[in-house]
Amino acid sequence: MRAAFQAMGPWNVAAETASEPDTEDAVAQQYRSIFISDLHLGTPGCQADALMDFLKNHPSEFLYLAGDIVDGWQLRRGWYWPQSHNDVVQKLLRRARKGCQVIYVPGNHDEFARHFVGHQFGGIDVLTDAIHTTADGRQLWVTHGDYFDGVIQCAKWLAYLGDNLYEFTLKLNRHLNHWRAKLGLPYWSLSAYLKQRVKKALMYVTDFEEAVANEARRRGHQGVVCGHIHRAEMRTINGILYCNDGDWVESCTALVEHFDGRLELVQWAPVYSTHVPSHSKEAITA
Numbered sequence: 001m002r003a004a005f006q007a008m009g010p011w012n013v014a015a016e017t018a019s020e021p022d023t024e025d026a027v028a029q030q031y032r033s034i035f036i037s038d039l040h041l042g043t044p045g046c047q048a049d050a051l052m053d054f055l056k057n058h059p060s061e062f063l064y065l066a067g068d069i070v071d072g073w074q075l076r077r078g079w080y081w082p083q084s085h086n087d088v089v090q091k092l093l094r095r096a097r098k099g100c101q102v103i104y105v106p107g108n109h110d111e112f113a114r115h116f117v118g119h120q121f122g123g124i125d126v127l128t129d130a131i132h133t134t135a136d137g138r139q140l141w142v143t144h145g146d147y148f149d150g151v152i153q154c155a156k157w158l159a160y161l162g163d164n165l166y167e168f169t170l171k172l173n174r175h176l177n178h179w180r181a182k183l184g185l186p187y188w189s190l191s192a193y194l195k196q197r198v199k200k201a202l203m204y205v206t207d208f209e210e211a212v213a214n215e216a217r218r219r220g221h222q223g224v225v226c227g228h229i230h231r232a233e234m235r236t237i238n239g240i241l242y243c244n245d246g247d248w249v250e251s252c253t254a255l256v257e258h259f260d261g262r263l264e265l266v267q268w269a270p271v272y273s274t275h276v277p278s279h280s281k282e283a284i285t286a
């Protein structure tokens, strides 16, 4: 992973180029805090240009990077690091240098960064998880969310074994493949197929959201901000504010905090006008 850091360019302030102006051009909107996750830098799917546009137009006092920022899994398979991805990293470093408090909570795709928990990179704090206090005094637990994969799968297996559904699918699978073999069709695993479906189903998403919210309550916080499932959402679950800031692969979404503590999910939209930048926003606030 050393190569990855080298490819990102200089990390120390002195070596950074001074070509960028200190003041940005007219910005669309200033926020107290921005929460983003699942950028997946290092993959062709990452919407780096959209993200750059979003960051340029939205200064903030706090910036939380809630995991899966760099995709170490993909980079191990094949190196992909275009200039635009470098620009994002430089932008994040520059933001930290300009006084924005940047907090990086690694996820499962950038678990290599978990080795650096407790350290700083160019002013960016790397933490296992974080607690953000909103302007109106609410405590939000910031975590990537991958830990809950295991918890949910475990609970699912127990549920299956409880009502013998798993045994039933195995039996059904045997019969199914007996007939498939007779018809000259290749082996097909019904249970594997069902498990795959379950994971993708809405039920999984709901279980994930509830598990994360329950853990936030257990820890005594009023809300939670996470990512991981690439599904932006903001709703109250059993009295806990559940926020998922989405991703920068498909949806290009972020969770933002206004200066009065109000939280909002925003979706990036290209800025066409030079005078009035337009940003479509989902009508969800809390």
Ligand SMILES: [Mn+2]
Binding pocket: 067, 068, 107, 108, 109, 144, 146, 227, 228, 229
């Ligand atoms: Mn993840």
